[in-house]
Amino acid sequence: MLQSYTEYVKRYGIAELVFRGPSEGNPFAEQWVKGTMAGQAEEKRAEGFYDGNGVYKLRFMPSCEGTYEITAVTSWGDEAKVTVEVSAADENCHGPVRVANTYHFAYDDGKEYYPCGTTCYVWELQSKETQEKTYESLAASPFNKIRFCVFPKHYVYNLKEPAQYPFEIRENSPWSPSDFETEKLEKAPRNMFGGIDAMIENPDEVWDYTRPNPSYFEHIENTIVRLGTMGIQADLILFHPYDRWGYSRMNLEQQNFYLRYVVNRFSAYHNVWWAMANEFDLFRWKPVSEWESNAETVCRQDPYRHLRSIHNCMTMYDHSRGWITHCSLQRIDLYRTAENVEIWRPQYGKPCVLDEIAYEGNLPFGWGNISGEEMTRRFWEAYTRGGYGQHGETYENENGVIWWSHGGELRGGSPARIQFLLDIMEENGGYMEPLPAFFDETCCTNGASHPRKDCIMYYFGANRPCRRPFHMPEGQEFDVEVIDTWNMTITPAGRHSEEFTIDMPSRPYMAVRLVKVK
Numbered sequence: 001m002l003q004s005y006t007e008y009v010k011r012y013g014i015a016e017l018v019f020r021g022p023s024e025g026n027p028f029a030e031q032w033v034k035g036t037m038a039g040q041a042e043e044k045r046a047e048g049f050y051d052g053n054g055v056y057k058l059r060f061m062p063s064c065e066g067t068y069e070i071t072a073v074t075s076w077g078d079e080a081k082v083t084v085e086v087s088a089a090d091e092n093c094h095g096p097v098r099v100a101n102t103y104h105f106a107y108d109d110g111k112e113y114y115p116c117g118t119t120c121y122v123w124e125l126q127s128k129e130t131q132e133k134t135y136e137s138l139a140a141s142p143f144n145k146i147r148f149c150v151f152p153k154h155y156v157y158n159l160k161e162p163a164q165y166p167f168e169i170r171e172n173s174p175w176s177p178s179d180f181e182t183e184k185l186e187k188a189p190r191n192m193f194g195g196i197d198a199m200i201e202n203p204d205e206v207w208d209y210t211r212p213n214p215s216y217f218e219h220i221e222n223t224i225v226r227l228g229t230m231g232i233q234a235d236l237i238l239f240h241p242y243d244r245w246g247y248s249r250m251n252l253e254q255q256n257f258y259l260r261y262v263v264n265r266f267s268a269y270h271n272v273w274w275a276m277a278n279e280f281d282l283f284r285w286k287p288v289s290e291w292e293s294n295a296e297t298v299c300r301q302d303p304y305r306h307l308r309s310i311h312n313c314m315t316m317y318d319h320s321r322g323w324i325t326h327c328s329l330q331r332i333d334l335y336r337t338a339e340n341v342e343i344w345r346p347q348y349g350k351p352c353v354l355d356e357i358a359y360e361g362n363l364p365f366g367w368g369n370i371s372g373e374e375m376t377r378r379f380w381e382a383y384t385r386g387g388y389g390q391h392g393e394t395y396e397n398e399n400g401v402i403w404w405s406h407g408g409e410l411r412g413g414s415p416a417r418i419q420f421l422l423d424i425m426e427e428n429g430g431y432m433e434p435l436p437a438f439f440d441e442t443c444c445t446n447g448a449s450h451p452r453k454d455c456i457m458y459y460f461g462a463n464r465p466c467r468r469p470f471h472m473p474e475g476q477e478f479d480v481e482v483i484d485t486w487n488m489t490i491t492p493a494g495r496h497s498e499e500f501t502i503d504m505p506s507r508p509y510m511a512v513r514l515v516k517v518k
Helices: 128-139 182-186 214-229 252-266 288-301 338-348 372-384 414-428
Strands: 002-005 008-010 015-020 033-038 043-047 055-060 066-074 079-087 097-100 104-107 117-119 145-149 167-169 207-212 233-237 272-275 327-330 352-356 442-445 455-459 467-471 477-484 489-497 499-503 510-516
Touching: 002 079, 015 033, 015 066, 015 079, 033 055, 043 055, 043 252, 055 066, 117 352, 128 214, 207 214, 207 252, 214 233, 214 252, 252 288, 327 338, 338 352, 338 372, 352 372, 372 414, 372 442, 372 455, 477 499, 489 499
Parallel strands: 008 079, 117 145, 145 233, 233 272, 327 352
Antiparallel strands: 002 015, 015 055, 033 043, 033 066, 066 079, 097 104, 167 207, 442 455, 455 510, 467 499, 477 489, 477 510
């Protein structure tokens, strides 16, 4: 029976139908609801999900204004036909992010999107106080995307049990949460990555993977909604290998059952991205064919074509595969990270998002102790080479709450400098494309794509020139600015043409912007 539905919704909002249906047996596996949303400009088909207590939900995201008709059918014989009126989107809602101009991004309504993300792996599974602090920190930060896991994470600094689990525990389970008491895990031996190899021996005896916990997924759903109101993309990591509970050991049928539930539940939210895995190559027991099957499930269940990626540790996935919309990349070298964008862009022909370029912090591990200056440098290197840097922070502290995994409070020096870069990116306008440059600089331009600024950016990284000669085409004049990317200053250096020299302060992390005089 149709219990309720959304009569009025804004563009890119959620049109939801709620049904009352069977609760006996296993409704997650034995029942279904399906529907079609049709308007003048689009038609979408979607599947619903069971939300517990006899409640089933079917969700759509209209991407146009006007009148839509939704028809729905259920496995137990109920049918429904309703009309939904769609009004203009909220001022700050521009719809899902898409790939644009091969190597870049734009929202569904055409507004350009410059991904400036951060990583907080299981922040949504922390205490309510820590979660609220994370929201506060995000609101004051430059970050418009956040990567986080659907499943809880087991790793160094991550030994607490989550408040709830994604699946029901079977009756007569041989395991209980007390088996993973923190003091026991603290004594467990560390592996080469700083993690702890501890796992439930037979996960199938513990978890009923055909019975997701609606409360667990509702919490993640509420997180997605709140991030959306803040203009932040939720880059959901669907699988990861840092796992003591056994979720990473699901068989292919269990994996795809879980994916159908997650995609049916979350795909109607405009700010969702699908990250198939964090460090897929650490799933040494999982063949590529399973990842491809997972991707097929996500593509089939998602009528909105949200962005899709898969992330590496040391071995690259084949990002040229058709289901992958953009490259989600981790460094595979101690130093070269953003520098490799010039290799990956032509190799894959897709946007390059450097989702893990090491973390600003002070941990004992090499992946978690670069300086704020180095993090900022990697962002500028990525930007001028045609890619997008992404942030992470790992400062050990007295309360044990580390941004990279728990969220909480930002402590580093790079976020303010990343905001400075983002402001410059938006001021430049238009997507920047790399230009050939000398061996001791990187260079990019937006050509004539912006109505106000036609500019060229030079970045010198760790080099410290006292002055810099320029050789520009005859007949062109430029207003020149010297940019200190760490001290966040922009100093005018006059109007020049053809051959000229600009005085520099002999400091690292400097850039020069040439704005063509029109």
